[in-house]
Amino acid sequence: MSQFDQVIDRRNTSSVKWDLVEKLYGSREVLPMWVADMDFPAPRPVVDALIARAQHGVYGYTTRPDSVYEAIELWARTRHNWTIEREWIRFSPGVVPGLAFLLYALSAPRDKVIIQPPVYHPFAFTIRENDRQIVNNPLIFENGRYRMDLDDLERKAREGARLMILCSPHNPVGGVWTQGELRQLGEICCEHGITVISDEIHSDLLLPGHVHTPFASISPEFAQNSVVCTAPSKTFNLAGLQTSVITIPNKELRDRFDSVLDRLHLTLPNTFGLVAMEAAYRYGGEWLDELRGYLSANLRYLTAFLAREAPQIKVVQPQGTYLVWLDCRELGLQTEELSRFMREDAKVGLDDGHIFGPGGEGFERINIACPRSVLQEGLQRIAGAVRKLGA
Ligand SMILES: Cc1ncc(COP(=O)(O)O)c(C=O)c1O
Structure with missing residues (x-):
């Protein structure tokens, strides 16, 4: 098991990603996979340095x-x-x-x-x-x-x-x-x-x-x-x-x-x-190298999962960042419909492509810097909604 597999409850920490989900996506049930921060704790030496400084008073x-x-x-x-x-x-x-x-x-x-x-x-x-x-x-x-x-x-x-x-x-x-x-x-x-x-x-x-x-x-x-x-x-x-x-x-x-x-x-x-x-x-270097390995495994997981379970959504393979750009145009949904589909049908909180300017319409951005189990949950929600769409 990787240190990054640990699920940490971020609700009630005034987290933009988790605590604004109801306000922004309309329901607490939405799984937040938006905004660019990670659901992982900082490297131990960083936490230790902060604790030591905090204890000074x-x-x-x-x-x-x-x-x-x-x-x-x-x-x-x-x-x-x-x-x-x-x-x-x-x-x-x-x-x-x-x-x-x-x-x-x-x-x-x-x-x-x-x-x-x-x-x-x-x-x-x-x-x-x-x-x-x-x-x-x-x-x-x-x-x-x-x-x-x-x-x-x-x-x-x-x-x-x-x-x-x-x-x-x-x-x-x-x-x-x-x-x-x-x-x-x-x-x-x-x-x-x-x-x-x-x-x-x-x-x-x-x-x-x-x-x-x-x-x-x-x-x-x-x-x-x-x-x-x-x-x-x-x-x-x-x-x-x-x-x-x-x-x-x-x-x-x-x-x-x-x-x-x-x-x-x-x-x-x-x-x-x-x-x-x-x-x-x-x-933090060692921690970062481990993190990069974990993120790259998350990307492989997401790519294989979507190819198998929701092939209408194409993954634009990133070379860096933990943000993945999903080409959702084959779903055949207009901008507002796609946004509503992700939020209400799939119950995932992504960033709609159109907010990134011209060329973003029909795409969604998903943040994969989360424990694998959370990623699995998000992808299952998306695949389930895509299946219903086709039914
Ligand atoms: C390209 C880019 N610049 C800046 C930021 C945010 O930077 P900061 O929080 O330091 O203002 C982000 C966050 O997602 C980003 O992706």
């Missing part, structure tokens, strides 16, 4: 010691072969807030920002809510996998944009971009003066055989033209601790980011987030 204003920077640098170097300099490192209480700060820092109202839908929906919300313009460079879905449309990107870049928010690895389609794809994208952006904000929050969650390339590691030119957002939050299930890392190699961009955070008085860390991040990056 005094939780006053906290500074960031050198050891935290060292842990971040060490993780980037050992896991991603990326050498980052200490002065590049900045922080944010979450990657999404970080994206908003970067929009303020690096663009002006009405400026164009390129994204690649279907993509993590807060990209579009953040751009729109902050009075910037979305420019879509949709991914191409071909032979069961997604690729970038670099010709379209070149055209859009020529029409003028200030920023591009890249999702690498890509949520929701699970793509891990190759160095070749990233290089071409980066060259287009450099040529047209577009700064790349590379959201690499899923970069530690790779399926076997795939390698993540930090965008800024590709060349010094790319480093100077990009900002990389990472965090221990997805990797070690620490999203509630609101601690993310924003790496900015270019001094001018960094100064602009600093001035936004200074103005918002967002300069001090959360004590527990800091402790957890350092412990995770220093001691």
Whole structure:
């Protein structure tokens, strides 16, 4: 038995995933398999470090010691072969807030920002809510996998944009971009003066055989033209601790980011987030490798199960992340019907594809970072409802 097989009751912990299920999906009976957090406890060394800090009892204003920077640098170097300099490192209480700060820092109202839908929906919300313009460079879905449309990107870049928010690895389609794809994208952006904000929050969650390339590691030119957002939050299930890392190699961009955070008085860390991040990056590697094995077995299970029990639903094979993009178009349901079908007939809480923007209609995103027994339950519910649909 794996440590990840243990089912932990998360209800009544103010969990967004579990405690908002009735409000969002209309019934407590719905099994939540949405939002990107895991139903697993954090690695033991992280829990121990938090307990030790909690037992101290005094939780006053906290500074960031050198050891935290060292842990971040060490993780980037050992896991991603990326050498980052200490002065590049900045922080944010979450990657999404970080994206908003970067929009303020690096663009002006009405400026164009390129994204690649279907993509993590807060990209579009953040751009729109902050009075910037979305420019879509949709991914191409071909032979069961997604690729970038670099010709379209070149055209859009020529029409003028200030920023591009890249999702690498890509949520929701699970793509891990190759160095070749990233290089071409980066060259287009450099040529047209577009700064790349590379959201690499899923970069530690790779399926076997795939390698993540930090965008800024590709060349010094790319480093100077990009900002990389990472965090221990997805990797070690620490999203509630609101601690993310924003790496900015270019001094001018960094100064602009600093001035936004200074103005918002967002300069001090959360004590527990800091402790957890350092412990995770220093001691969490072994746990992460075990987790990746478990997630890849969950993916194999899901793929075989759906092929056998609900073949109308096609699995877009991810290369990373614990989010799986399901092509449900063969069910023949319209957008609202599909949403209702999953919620009311199957009684599973998934993320409807259409929320991720153009190209998402007819798809659903399922989160497989749960014990196998929970995954089995969710899949059985879906297959049962699909059988009734065909009857
Ligand atoms: C691509 C991507 N970026 C950012 C986030 C959320 O980041 P945070 O909780 O640090 O704001 C998620 C969560 O699902 C994500 O998938």
